[in-house]
Amino acid sequence: MLSGRLLPLVFAAVLPLGFPSLMATDTRGEFLxxxxxxxxxxxxxxxxxxxxxxxxxxxxxxxxxxxSTNRVPGILLKQTSSAPASxxxxxxxxxxxxxxxKETQLALLEQLAADGxxxxxxxxxxxxxxxxxxxxxxxxxxxxxxxxxxGQEHPFxxxxxxxxxxxxxxxxxxxxxxxxxxxxxxxxxxxxxxxLTAAADPRIAATVAFIGVQSFGWALDHxxxxxxxxxxxxxxDAAAKAAGITKPDAAFVRRFYDRVAPGIYDRFDGPAMLPxxxxxxxxxxxxxxxxxxxxxxxxxxxxxxxxxxKAAGAExxxxxxxxxxxxxxxxxESVVAARAWLVRHLKP
Numbered sequence: 001m002l003s004g005r006l007l008p009l010v011f012a013a014v015l016p017l018g019f020p021s022l023m024a025t026d027t028r029g030e031f032l033x034x035x036x037x038x039x040x041x042x043x044x045x046x047x048x049x050x051x052x053x054x055x056x057x058x059x060x061x062x063x064x065x066x067x068s069t070n071r072v073p074g075i076l077l078k079q080t081s082s083a084p085a086s087x088x089x090x091x092x093x094x095x096x097x098x099x100x101x102k103e104t105q106l107a108l109l110e111q112l113a114a115d116g117x118x119x120x121x122x123x124x125x126x127x128x129x130x131x132x133x134x135x136x137x138x139x140x141x142x143x144x145x146x147x148x149x150x151g152q153e154h155p156f157x158x159x160x161x162x163x164x165x166x167x168x169x170x171x172x173x174x175x176x177x178x179x180x181x182x183x184x185x186x187x188x189x190x191x192x193x194x195x196l197t198a199a200a201d202p203r204i205a206a207t208v209a210f211i212g213v214q215s216f217g218w219a220l221d222h223x224x225x226x227x228x229x230x231x232x233x234x235x236x237d238a239a240a241k242a243a244g245i246t247k248p249d250a251a252f253v254r255r256f257y258d259r260v261a262p263g264i265y266d267r268f269d270g271p272a273m274l275p276x277x278x279x280x281x282x283x284x285x286x287x288x289x290x291x292x293x294x295x296x297x298x299x300x301x302x303x304x305x306x307x308x309x310k311a312a313g314a315e316x317x318x319x320x321x322x323x324x325x326x327x328x329x330x331x332x333e334s335v336v337a338a339r340a341w342l343v344r345h346l347k348p
Contacts, residue, residue: 028276031200031268034154035162037067044170046076056080057113064170066163073129074122074167075102077109078176090181090205090346091118091171093164095190098231099137101128108185108335115339116348118177122167124189125155137234144235148259149242156232156261160193165201172203181205181346185338187330188212188292189231195284196268199276206281206345208338210330213274213284213320215297216257216265220250227291227328229253235260270301278305279314281345285334287326295322 044064053059060076078089092112094105105121112119123130131139143155153159164184172179183206186194191212198207219225229236239256240248248256257264266272274282282305286293302320309318319341323331 027267027272028200030263031161031196031273034262034268035158035200037162040065040068042066042166042170042173044173046174049075053077054110057110062170064166066166070125070130070163072122072163072167073102074120075106075109076118076120077106077113078118079113079116087176088178089116089118089176090178090183090348091120092183092185092342092346093167093171094119094121095160095164095184095186095193096121096124096127097188097190098140099127099135100124100187100190101134103128103134111335111339112342115343117342117346118171120167120171122163124160124193125163137232141232141235141238144232144260145238148235148239148256151259154261157189157192157196157264158261161197161200164193164197165203168201168203179203183207183342183346185342186210186212188328195270195273195277195282198280198282199273202280204277204280206283206342207277208283208285208342210285210334210338211287211290211293211328213270213286213298213301214293215270215300217269217271218297218300219294220253220265222294222296223250224291224294224297225250225253229256231292270297271304274301274305275308278308279312279317281317281341283319283321283338283341285321285323285330285338287323287328289326290328292328 042064044062046060046062049059049061056079058078058080062076063071063073066072094108096104102121102123109119109121126140126143128134147153147155168182171177182203184194184198184204185208187210191209194207194209195213198204236256240252245252286298305318309315323334
């Protein structure tokens with residue numbers, strides 16, 4: 001039964017991203033192999049922002065190289081302090097949803113910085129400054145269509161896990177960051193990317209996934225895939241047309257996913273990935289009326305999480321909260337609760 005009580009998830013041994021001897025039978029290893037690419041120096045550049053910052057805060061604008069062709073822009077906000085540079089603070093990385101950008105996270109960054117965190121946001125691929133237009137999803141849909149046609153790139157959730165882990169590489173190199181206290185908070189698309197990244201990268205100490213945890217497989221099996229596909233409808237419709245499909249069904253959705261987000265409905269689905277986060281603290285917040293994260297599929301994820309956290313002896317570290325009478329959105333009171341949860345676990 002779904003509830004807001006503390007729930008529990010299994011911790012497997014982990015290896016750094018790109019480690020050469022990962023076993024193909026290991027879920028984490030398979031995912032790391034999928035996202036891996038030749039490494040380049042991050043060449044991170046942080047500078048005081050020309051944009052105004054709230055009184056008492058310092059804003060840095062930065063970029064870093066995720067790979068040889070992608071440079072990622074971001075915002076870092078923290079309290080201005082006279083404390084010595086040796087004082088290291090916890091970090092919370094905020095991940096935006098489809099059509100958003102790092103600027104849409106500014107209000108949350110200010111709240112997190114006020115809580116004592118170093119607060120960070122980046123633009124996802126084909127969003128914000130990484131798109132030809134700062135708003136909208138035209139470039140994102142075009143990239144997903146290209147991925148369907150060519151099998152190259154995985155801009156639908158998967159590639160973001162690499163970018164976020166490379167962001168962590170940048171942050172742990174800073175002398176004001178505590179590398180043992182780096183957390184993620186993501187919304188919708190960002191919530192999915194948060195749990196995928198936390199499952200892959202053990203340096204993520206705590207994770208909050210808003211309206212993201214779901215079972216893609218359950219949705220396909222029960223004809224409940226339409227709402228999730230609706231977030232990239234333009235790419236999906238164009239893919240169906242190119243394939244000569246006039247009435248796309250679950251079989252074509254599987255074909256679409258196999259090209260644009262391999263494994264998302266089976267080996268990298270929510271019930272498979274959430275257990276890899278245990279025993280690290282994980283908070284999932286979903287709406288009870290959200291067609292994009294159907295409750296029966298969510299329960300499959302929660303059941304896998306509970307079993308894994310129980311096996312790890314960390315039942316108290318997994319919490320599932322269901323927002324009543326709520327569709328696909330994060331209620332303000334839930335955001336406040338999530339901030340308090342992060343404060344409790346990361347102790348800024």
